[in-house]
Amino acid sequence: MKAILVTGASSGIGYGVVKEFAACGYQVFGSVRKEDDARRLTNEIGSSFTPLLFDVTDSKALQNAARQVTSLVKHSGLAGIVNNAGIATSGPLAYQPIDEIRWQFEVNVIAPIAVIQAFLPLLKARQSPTSRPGRIINISSVGGKIAAPFIGAYAGSKHALEGISHSLRRELQLHNTDVIVVAPGAVNTPIWDKESAQDLSQYAATEYAKPLQAFQRYITGLGKAGYSPEHVGRFVRKVFELQKPKARYAVVSNPIPNWVLPLALPDRWLDKIIGRNFELLPKQ
Numbered sequence: 001m002k003a004i005l006v007t008g009a010s011s012g013i014g015y016g017v018v019k020e021f022a023a024c025g026y027q028v029f030g031s032v033r034k035e036d037d038a039r040r041l042t043n044e045i046g047s048s049f050t051p052l053l054f055d056v057t058d059s060k061a062l063q064n065a066a067r068q069v070t071s072l073v074k075h076s077g078l079a080g081i082v083n084n085a086g087i088a089t090s091g092p093l094a095y096q097p098i099d100e101i102r103w104q105f106e107v108n109v110i111a112p113i114a115v116i117q118a119f120l121p122l123l124k125a126r127q128s129p130t131s132r133p134g135r136i137i138n139i140s141s142v143g144g145k146i147a148a149p150f151i152g153a154y155a156g157s158k159h160a161l162e163g164i165s166h167s168l169r170r171e172l173q174l175h176n177t178d179v180i181v182v183a184p185g186a187v188n189t190p191i192w193d194k195e196s197a198q199d200l201s202q203y204a205a206t207e208y209a210k211p212l213q214a215f216q217r218y219i220t221g222l223g224k225a226g227y228s229p230e231h232v233g234r235f236v237r238k239v240f241e242l243q244k245p246k247a248r249y250a251v252v253s254n255p256i257p258n259w260v261l262p263l264a265l266p267d268r269w270l271d272k273i274i275g276r277n278f279e280l281l282p283k284q
Helices: 012-023 035-045 059-076 098-124 152-175 209-224 229-241 255-264 267-277
Strands: 003-006 027-032 049-053 080-083 135-139 178-184 248-251
Touching: 003 012, 003 059, 012 027, 012 035, 012 229, 027 035, 027 059, 035 049, 049 059, 059 098, 080 098, 080 229, 098 135, 098 152, 135 152, 135 229, 152 178, 178 229, 229 248
Parallel strands: 003 027, 003 080, 027 049, 080 135, 135 178, 178 248
Antiparallel strands: none
């Protein structure tokens, strides 16, 4: 049985990925931060799921988890890593606390590198004539290419993750280990319901009060209309199993208005469209 590691397994995209791989015959190791989540997922998924209790920003716990997985898979190694754990913060960059921005990058950029460093030996362990080398899938976002207002720290972290992924893929050619970016658009997950993403009251007295209200309405509606985590989980598994995958995939509903056109338009045109939609342009 092939084994795979998924970070951020308790909810959202990670939960969808874990369920999909477990249902398709993989032994799934999933990182969770709470014992209640570990028990819940174990009861729901069964013996195909092994919880790993660690926070991706906790170096000591991460190393302990790597040793735990090594002792269980032994020389079989890991078939892959899905770096999914992440957070979303929001707010105008002119006012967003620097510590909050720093934490955004710690979780979404530094932690995935730490996870890869800790578990990469288990991907290399699969190097043999009879097994395909391990693969790494880094979960990015539409924000990794299109930076909307008020999620600058989040978009910046995803841009960084994508750049890192491309460098790493080229470096790991030495070990015949692939790195693939999967970038979902709107997904109906709890990430935007969390306090770090939705509590914008600290900016109520700034000039961004009205634009932020428009942003909240937009992002909430977008999330509710997005793909389910299960849909994204199926997509990730199919990409993972492709013989010759592309380096990057976007998973976007209504791709023409939400993906193709924004990328095709000149930046200044897109600025004006966004400015009008979020009341960011001065009134004429």
